[in-house]
Amino acid sequence: MKLLCAPETHVFDPGDGAVHVVLYGQPGDPARGSAGQAAKQDILRAKLEAAPRAWDLLSIALSVVTADFAGLRDDSPDGWTREFELEIAVADPAFWETQAFQLEATLGFLTTDRWRLRFIGGGVQPAPPREPIRPDEDxxxxxxxxxxxxxxxxxxxxxxxxxxxxxxxxxxxxxxxxxxxxxxxxxxxxxxxxxxxxxxxxxxxxxxxxxxxxxxxxxxxxxxxxxxxxxxxxxxxxxxxxxxxxxxxxxxxxxxxxxxxxxxxxxxxxxxxxxxxxxxxxxxxNPYHHLTKGEMMQRCADAALLATEAARSTSCGRFQRFNYKHCGRCIPCQVRRAAFLASGIPDSTAYVYERLGKDDEEHAGFEDVRSVAMALAEIDRDGFDTWLGSALSFPHVGDVAPLKALVQRGLSELKTLHEAYGVR
CATH class of the missing domain: 3.40.50 (Rossmann fold)
Known part of the structure; x- marks a missing residue:
């Protein structure tokens, strides 16, 4: 899929075969996409002055997220991996061309798609406010x-x-x-x-x-x-x-x-x-890359705030799909529920599927629950290292030993959750 992402002042060629995306403006045509107008207005309304390349990075990110919406995974050859070609208007195209390969690799790692990026001039660079506010936060x-x-x-x-x-x-x-x-x-x-x-x-x-x-x-x-x-x-x-x-x-x-x-x-x-x-x-x-969610809750410095607000927070990967309620059975929901158990803080979250271990037609097809159960069973049978395999074999993850220990503790929290609900 090809996309050309540029401000509304750009002269879009209707015959170039690309999806046209207007950055920081209205599409002006039902065949076009758009992104970023409200964000730009909110930033300028707050009288904030950002670095020029930060605006360019935002233009790139807006283009990427729009492509993510536009490319249907079901239409890809394997039903998941998509191929994108993006032409993006930035203020400093020469510099960003030097970063194209790194951006493509980073996005590929994040989305498991194939990305090709090219940069053109004419990107948005808002004039600084007359009296910019420079927040004193650290x-x-x-x-x-x-x-x-x-x-x-x-x-x-x-x-x-x-x-x-x-x-x-x-x-x-x-x-x-x-x-x-x-x-x-x-x-x-x-x-x-x-x-x-x-x-x-x-x-x-x-x-x-x-x-x-x-x-x-x-x-x-x-x-x-x-x-x-x-x-x-x-x-x-x-x-x-x-x-x-x-x-x-x-x-x-x-x-x-x-x-x-x-x-x-x-x-x-x-x-x-x-x-x-x-x-x-x-x-x-990320200050918590060596902690489980349960450990984060246990160590939270503001225990009073956590006790009153934790259940109001959102963890569910299907929150909107279930009318803004936690499904209770996706991986993030299971990790959340296990963390509450580990912390000892009562969980008053209203889960759509509360009973993880229930075996009936209504509760059938819990792929994520089954996946956790399968992982726990494989670890019991073959050992943790065999199950983990090469999952941590990335060049920049750092010392693997504490990460392995973290995963073991996180799975232990999930195991306690499954035992509490009788998941088989």
Missing amino acids: SVVLLSGGLDSLIGASDLVAAGKKPLAISQTVRGDAEKQAEFARLIGGGLRHLQLNHNAQVPGTEESSQRARSFIFIAFGVLAATTLARYRSGEIVPLYICENGLIALNPPLTGARIGSLSTRTAHPEYLHRIQEILDAAGLRVSVE
Whole structure:
């Protein structure tokens, strides 16, 4: 699939065979897509001045997330892997051409698709505000409305940090994000941004590129801080428990593999290399890459906040599909439920499928529950190392020993959950 992504001032050729995507504007034609207009307006309305290459990175991320919506996996030869050719308007095409291969490899790792990127001039670079606001926060934290980001932001405040909270607005979570920001540490400065990606025709639902746009929002916000403007490095915190971040395949067929690679150490390392090459002084960090979700809950510095708000957080991979309720049986839901058990905090979440071990027609076909059960059985039979195989064989994951121990502890939490519900 070919896409040409550029501002509305670009002269689009209707005969070039590409899907045309208007960046930071309205499509103006039902055959075109669009993305980013509201985010740009919100950033400028807040009188924030971002680094030029941070705007370029956002343009790239908006193009990628729009392509992710436009390319239907069912139409691909294997029913999953897609091929994209993107032509993207940026302000500094010569530099970004030097990063094309790294971006393509990083996106391939994230989405398991094949990407080819080419850059042209004419990208959006908003004029700086007359009187820019340069926030005095010392860092940025991504606040999704999920349990891990709630814990992460509250832990940062308890440690004496002053983070700027950035949220990617998601239907069903926007109000929750704002409420969490208000409650954490007496209130965080909070900016909610929405990519508003729209494409003509049917949209793909898998959305494997969503973390790329979230990180781009965070990077752009980090470059607006006074600390960044003074020449310092700004930490960008992506708070995700280590088990979900690593995404180890549960079975040989990868049935019910854990979530996506949104915070995988290999992915974050590659992102960091791109930021460093761009001269963007932002350090991407996941403070919880060696902790399970249960351990995050146990160690949360604000136990009172966690006790009252944890059940309100969102973990489910099918939250919208189940009318903004937790299904209770997807991998993220199982990890969440296991974490509550491990922490001893009562779980008042209303799960659509509460009884994981129930064996009847209504509860049949729990692929993710079966996948966890199969993984636990294989470990009992063949041993942990045989089951894990080469799942951690990436060049930039760091010391493998603590990661293996993390996965073992995370699976132990899941085993306790399955035993509690009599899963066979």
